[in-house]
Amino acid sequence: SAAVTTRAMRKAAEASREKLLQNARSHKILIKKRLEMSRSSASGNPIRSLAGKWAKTRENLGTSTIVELLDASGRSKAQLSSDSMLFITKSLQRRKMKLHSEKYIAKAIRGLHSQGFNKEVRGLVEVLADKIKGFDQGFGPTGITSIAGLQKLRSCQETDKLLGALIPGVVNADESVTLDDMSSVIYGMQLLNPSEISTRMLRSVETRMQDFPEPMDTAHITASFFGLKRHARTLPGSRILQMLSDELKRVGEEGKRLNPIEASLVLEGVEAYTGKQIGDVDISRTVDKTLAMLAYHLEGQTIPGSLLAGCISSLKKSNKSSAGANKLYKTFASIVENSDLRRQHLNKLFKWTQEPDDLTQLGTSNVAVDASQRDGLEALASAAESRLKETPRERKKLLLDRGKRFMPPMSARR
Secondary structure, eight states, X not given: OHHHHHHHHHHHHHHHHHHHHHHHHHHHHHHHHHHHHTTSTTSOOOHHHHHHHHHHHTOOOOHHHHHHXXXXXXXXXXXXXXXXXXXXXXXXXXXXXXOOOHHHXXXXXXXXXXXXXXXXXXXXXXXXXXXXXXOOSOOOHHHHHHGGGGGGOOSSHHHHHHHHXXXXXXXXXXXXXOHHHHHHHHHHTTTOOOOHHHHHHHHHHHHHHHHSOOOOOHHHHHHHHHHTTTOTTSHHHHHHHHHHHHHHHHHHHTTOOOOHHHHHHHHHHHTTOOSSEETTXXXXXXXXXXXXXXXXXXXXXXXXXXXXXXXXXXXXXXXOOSHHHHHHHHHHHHHHHHSOOOHHHHHHHHHHXXXXXXXXXXXXXXXXXXXXXXXXXXXXXXXXXXXXXXOHHHHXXXXXXXXXXHSOOHHHHO
């Protein structure tokens, strides 16, 4: 009877194991189908729940499936759960195969931008760095643009390892890579603090921009400005800023204009550049030229109140006492005069302009405002004050008058 009981228990265990394997196989087939569906914009992408179901099967994933899963989660902006992230990390760690394919590297890195930054992500980043290390072939456009996926990572040992593993691919980049593609590298480093590794990466981008100069479009110029905001004290960052400033001037000479959002990104990027000289770069002159070009780009445009407040905040933080800053203040004054801003935004702007001798309103260091900025600040103060003095009836009439200019006649509306 004991032997019969043992055989029965073995049979039950084998049946249970077979059932688990069948479930695992069905999950694999299901997730492969869903991964294919996720390439369609109308799929409703259930990547997060599928990753969770797959993690529960405890069956290791293949390398190709892992990178496909990360890529799909990035495209659908789905943040995987901690359990799923740990399971994916362990599955990748158990695989002996290195990620020495640009296609695999690009998919894995691109998927990181939707995962945030926590302990589980740091673990995955470390494993990815080990798998990519030793890949010394040059990236093409696909590999270079995928580095923008690092945009949510912060400075840590794991991030430095991954960035260091990607440097050879950037240094030996293919000739088909454009400067618009290289802007993704700068944009991906927006939250990283200056370090030896990040400076090496920026130096490789700088070398590429010097060796293969070519026009950039406005979106990639502004993304590059924004990505440099934490690298103001580095020589490669300052040199890239100088080249971007020249690009901004070229775009303006061609008759193209930045939109307000793009201009705000440029301002946020240059606000950290202080001082007169970094290496062979005249920072004060470069920033002055950039601010003067922004004044030209924003002239005659309408900017929402919250965005305008952000732009002026960045300009005051930058603390640039220059002719370019003065021009930009005057442009903002003109925008205030001709825009329908809320009183809360007008009050904020007016309050800022009433402290012309101290720029600490926004938490910056105590530095007196240069005389060259005063007339710009006074113009902004005057514009905000005159708009605040409007009575509600006058303001309503002004809004109605402006609406009539764009409203079709009654006959056309019938």
